[in-house]
Amino acid sequence: MGQKSMTALVSAFSRAYHAENNEIKIFNDSVARAILTDGEYHLISESMASGIGFFHPSFVGDAQQALRWIVDNYLSPTPLARAAFAESSLGTAVRIGASQYLIFAAGYDTFAYRQPDWAKPLTIFEIDHPATAADKMARLQRATVEIPENARYVSADFTSEGWQTSLLQEKTFSSKRISFCSLLGLSYYLTAEQFKDMIAATGDFLPKGSSLVFDYPDQDAYTNRAGKRARKQAQLAGGTGEAMLASYSYKEMERLLSDSGFLIYEHLAPDEMTKRFFAGYNKFNPQYSMYAFDNVNYCLAVKN
Template structure:
């Protein structure tokens, strides 16, 4: 955590690649490419295309075809699907009164800079480790983008016991306001007790009716029953120095959420994610469909 997150950079690359390459998109992150330098973009692209033998042994094709296969099959399903799910849920929550959007471990999220008209009702908080937050701000500054008036940065190390004080110190943060929280890409990298404590701390900060969206690996993730993509993802994150540490059954997750005063409002399995979020794109690209990542579910929970 002392350096910028490699997985966050790769996620930004996958969103950028998808947005640049396709007319009809699963999720359109129109700014992701601008946050990456040409050297970073081309470096990640080269590494991934050269790794085709690891991802899909026996593949035959050009380097560009190899890159697309790796991105569509391995890299982009989770960043695209969970972002689409989260922002759809955020819009609904805003209609029902949410007025704060808390993006935990924001990484290179670009929502605040491409926010639609309905988001003007929101105060948006990007909350991340100082190293990644500082790097994100440096990249945004280099683009000469105007900072939206409703955007607030909060640097916080979630491994420190008093990280909540960083939020409370923000003059814009209001404990009484119904909020929508994004915890995308977090549950994988925390031990179960730490993730539960993290959820509990967030829930205690917010009023009833607030919601939390997150993705999580299912109970087969670290077993031989895991899909081939999942097994390779576990190896990749370990090699990147950000190993995955936990997985959950639905029953286990439901019980954990109830313990911290949260109830599951919406839950999608990989088959449901593909059917609900990827179908329009797949209909437009019948020869190159994208399927939701194996063993990864999405959850929207609401505070009682």
């Protein structure tokens, strides 16, 4: 976690590519392109296009067409869908009383730098490894992106016991204020025990009515029963040295959350995510249709 995350960079690239190349958008990240250097953007583009043989062995087309196919089928679906789900859920949480937004493993998340007016009363805590946070700050400064007054930065290593200490010591954080927590992309790279401990620790300092939003791989994700895209995605992550470690059935996730005082408020499987967030885009872009990623579920849980 002390190194620049390649998966985080690729996620930012996928959001930037989608925002720049589509009039109708599933999710519009207007800042993602600014935090990537031109060199990184072009290197990722070239690397992905040159890997079309891995993603689609029988593909016929030029490099730009190859890149578009890979982005639409592999890179973008999960980052776009989970961001749309999380920020839609955040908006609802703010309307009913949430006043703190905790972004776990914030990486290159850009919500704080494009926040809508309804988010201004929030205190936004970006929680991540100090090396990642420092790299992000350098990128924002280089791109002359304004740092909002309601943003805070907290150092943590989620693989270590006591990661929450820095947050609890942050003078602007209050364990009495209802909070909305984004744990997007985390469940894949923590062991089941680490993820369970994280949920338990979070439940200990959040008041009733606070919520968690996250995505997670289902029980078939790393088996022969997984969809083709899921199998290739796991291979790709492993190749970057960021192997995916755990998967969960609905019952396992329900029990894990319940043990820490959370109840599942909303749970969406891939088909449901496609209907909610991709259908409108697909109607206007039938030649570039996208579908929520195989074997990935989305969950909103509330502390009872």
